Amino acid sequence: MFLNIMVLAGFMAAASPEAGRSKIQIYTVETPPTVVKKADGVDGLGGEFGKLIAATLKKSGKEKDFEVVWVPWKRALLEVERNPHALFFPFTRTFEREYKFNWIVHLADVDCWLYAVDSNIQITDLKDLRKYRIGVLSGSAREQELLRYTGKNSKVEGMTEDLGNYRKLQSGRIDIWATHPTVMAEAQKNFISQGQSVRTVRSLKKLFSQSLWMAGNRDMPDTSRNLVQTVFGWGGKRSIKPPPMTSGDFLDGTLL
Incomplete structure (x- = not known):
């Protein structure tokens, strides 16, 4: 009798929606x-x-x-x-x-910006992006969009940990970092807290909004x-348009 009860209880548990x-x-x-x-x-x-x-x-x-x-x-x-x-x-x-x-x-x-420490770096046209080594989070939408603008043979370098791009920017291993302002601020704060000397980082250009x-x-x-x-809940419908590819749109900061 006890065995039958245990078998029945096990069957009911297995049949429960929560169990499956x-x-x-x-x-x-x-x-x-x-x-x-x-x-x-x-x-x-x-x-x-x-x-x-x-x-x-x-x-x-x-x-x-x-x-x-x-x-x-x-x-x-x-x-x-x-x-x-x-x-x-x-x-x-x-x-x-x-x-x-x-x-x-x-x-x-959020906005994505391009940052640099070298005062000689200038971005006045989309083709200028092809001149520089650009650090970005690997696999991110930022990397995808940069590759759209610069082509597959560009100098876009992805990293799995975005904050690491700040160290590369400071050491000159990349020329530009494409990231969010909040991430830039966090990276700079962490770098300073470790007693590292910091080269001044300047904002070059807003790339697009995400x-x-x-x-x-x-x-x-x-x-x-x-x-x-x-x-x-379940997100509402939202129209997402592909970013324009013209130099004029890029310089106006109207991408996405």
């Missing part, structure tokens, strides 16, 4: 100061965007249905493309990506989609 549902993985990468890893799990999400996601999860009471996974940027992109239960933030919404992902939460619109989101796998099953929608 996988956790939803939230992939993210440290991009100080917007996303900072303080510890593992939801409580370890720091930075402006990290705190927003953590607070939303805790408020929903569904925190245990999600798993925060810290990985390099390219790995996060790979996972959100192939894992039907995956989310990824912060992720730039672009024309090319528009129909490849579900767009869940709009985090912010729309940062939390995105989800395009083929997310209904059970996961419903859970995500309950916790975060």
